[in-house]
Amino acid sequence: MSDMNVIYIGAGYVGACSAAVSADSGHNTLVYDVDKEKIRLLGSGDRDSIEASLFEEGLGDLLVRNSARLAFTSSYRRVSAALDACDAVFMCLPTPEIGETGESDLSYYDKAARKLAASLAKRNGGKQKKYVVIVNKSTVPVGMADETERIMRQAGVRNFGVVSNPEFLVEGQAVQGSLRPDRVVVGAKKERDFTVMQRIYQRFRHAPGVAYIEVSPKEAAAGKLLANFMLFNRLAVCFDVVGRTCEAFGDIAFENVRRILHTDPRIGGWGLYDSLYAGGSCFNKDARSLSHQLKGRGLGAGLVEEVYRANKRQLDRFLDRAEKEARFSWTGKRAALLGTAFKRNTNDIRNSPSLVIAAAVLEGGAEELRVYDPQAMASFKRVFPPSKRVRYCRSEAAAVESADAVIVATDWPQFRGLGDLLMSLKRRPLLMDGRRMLQHLYPRLRQAGFSILAVGSPFLKRGT
Numbered sequence: 001m002s003d004m005n006v007i008y009i010g011a012g013y014v015g016a017c018s019a020a021v022s023a024d025s026g027h028n029t030l031v032y033d034v035d036k037e038k039i040r041l042l043g044s045g046d047r048d049s050i051e052a053s054l055f056e057e058g059l060g061d062l063l064v065r066n067s068a069r070l071a072f073t074s075s076y077r078r079v080s081a082a083l084d085a086c087d088a089v090f091m092c093l094p095t096p097e098i099g100e101t102g103e104s105d106l107s108y109y110d111k112a113a114r115k116l117a118a119s120l121a122k123r124n125g126g127k128q129k130k131y132v133v134i135v136n137k138s139t140v141p142v143g144m145a146d147e148t149e150r151i152m153r154q155a156g157v158r159n160f161g162v163v164s165n166p167e168f169l170v171e172g173q174a175v176q177g178s179l180r181p182d183r184v185v186v187g188a189k190k191e192r193d194f195t196v197m198q199r200i201y202q203r204f205r206h207a208p209g210v211a212y213i214e215v216s217p218k219e220a221a222a223g224k225l226l227a228n229f230m231l232f233n234r235l236a237v238c239f240d241v242v243g244r245t246c247e248a249f250g251d252i253a254f255e256n257v258r259r260i261l262h263t264d265p266r267i268g269g270w271g272l273y274d275s276l277y278a279g280g281s282c283f284n285k286d287a288r289s290l291s292h293q294l295k296g297r298g299l300g301a302g303l304v305e306e307v308y309r310a311n312k313r314q315l316d317r318f319l320d321r322a323e324k325e326a327r328f329s330w331t332g333k334r335a336a337l338l339g340t341a342f343k344r345n346t347n348d349i350r351n352s353p354s355l356v357i358a359a360a361v362l363e364g365g366a367e368e369l370r371v372y373d374p375q376a377m378a379s380f381k382r383v384f385p386p387s388k389r390v391r392y393c394r395s396e397a398a399a400v401e402s403a404d405a406v407i408v409a410t411d412w413p414q415f416r417g418l419g420d421l422l423m424s425l426k427r428r429p430l431l432m433d434g435r436r437m438l439q440h441l442y443p444r445l446r447q448a449g450f451s452i453l454a455v456g457s458p459f460l461k462r463g464t
């Protein structure tokens with residue numbers, strides 16, 4: 001068993017999942033967050049409560065199984081006390097974009113780092129005997145490790161190191177992904193810091209299939225931003241070029257084109273799915289941050305900007321096509337919105353396309369918006385409270401009943417089975433398939449009287 005003591009600051013998707021893996025690796029783990037309710041739920045020892053706060057498959061089990069080595073707190077006093085014997089503090093704070101400037105809002109990070117610095121300077125009765133590493137897991141600007149070091153020194157912290165250890169987890173598969181990562185990236189300047197991190201990540205250092213990569217802090221931070229950009233770029237190409245080509249001509253099935261593309265090993269299969277939008281808290285803001293940083297150094301960031309714009313264009317187009325191609329107006333209509341999570345297997349609605357869709361449908365004068373999502377309705381309700389015009393339903397069936405348009409916005413696997421339900425309806429609503437979830441049924445649905453507006457297909461009129 002490890003004798004390492006680690007602290008996590010921030011118990012969001014990244015903090016909670018990596019803290020769970022840390023405890024599972026045998027380290028004594030303390031997790032702090034300013035959000036008292038989140039801490040209460042995550043520390044409740046009850047799987048349902050944990051998942052109500054943060055839905056990630058396997059997270060409840062992992063937290064409960066490792067509860068002996070894992071504590072959650074919203075008391076900073078407890079954090080300060082734990083610093084006396086702490087080996088590493090993981091910073092897992094949000095770094096959202098400021099408006100639409102591309103600049104990262106570092107105020108959460110800054111505030112947490114300053115508070116930490118003040119406490120670190122007082123550890124061991126001010127003697128600061130214990131060497132401690134501050135580990136940055138948030139996605140931050142490339143030079144952030146230097147800035148963290150500056151904050152620490154300014155507060156009089158001694159005997160410390162700063163490490164950049166970006167997080168590559170994939171929401172919806174975060175626990176499995178963190179237990180079996182493709183890579184662990186550690187950016188440090190001192191041998192001593194690499195050694196501390198090697199002990200923390202002992203289980204992954206020589207694990208088959210895991211690349212353990214030691215680099216400089218700037219390389220680690222840049223690698224994270226660039227990895228996200230490569231993935232985002234891939235999605236944008238798929239939406240804006242591959243999908244668009246399939247929309248432009250009849251008789252091209254996106255799935256058949258995909259087969260032709262992904263059998264080339266140089267192209268590969270990841271991300272070759274058409275969708276109404278790449279949402280979530282990372283791709284867009286990280287691309288914007290990368291572009292902002294490049295421009296700040298006097299360099300062009302045309303391609304980075306265009307990828308961001310292509311993604312935005314995709315969602316605008318999905319909504320516009322209803323009016324332009326299907327001649328559909330929302331005024332006085334009932335719409336069913338299936339899926340509010342930004343993607344399947346998560347309850348995260350940050351930057352979800354459904355936020356834009358719901359606003360457009362309501363602004364367009366819809367009489368009623370009927371919403372269903374298997375996991376992400378609670379957070380959506382905070383943005384669109386239930387009302388006469390916004391109803392939350394217990395099932396897909398309740399949502400689509402009497403709808404004039406059915407919008408599939410999230411790729412929850414269960415939505416693939418919507419065919420029978422739609423066929424059983426008395427009405428024939430416009431089907432807007434933002435994920436091609438029902439592509440295997442398009443011919444049958446058309447014959448049964450449905451008009452279909454799907455990403456990656458031209459408008460498919462009923463019966464033809």
Ligand SMILES: NC(=O)c1ccc[n+]([C@@H]2O[C@H](COP(=O)([O-])OP(=O)(O)OC[C@H]3O[C@@H](n4cnc5c(N)ncnc54)[C@H](O)[C@@H]3O)[C@@H](O)[C@H]2O)c1
Pocket residue numbers: 009010011012013014015032033034035038092093094095108111112137138139140167168169170171281282
């Ligand atoms: N979500 C992902 O898939 C993912 C993947 C890789 C990297 N990242 C990056 O990791 C970072 C965190 O992302 P996240 O999704 O976990 O965010 P999140 O919003 O889910 O969690 C952040 C947490 O920090 C807490 N917090 C805010 N200020 C605090 C403070 N002063 N002290 C303590 N806690 C504080 C918030 O209450 C929240 O619970 C971001 O930089 C993000 O870009 C996220």
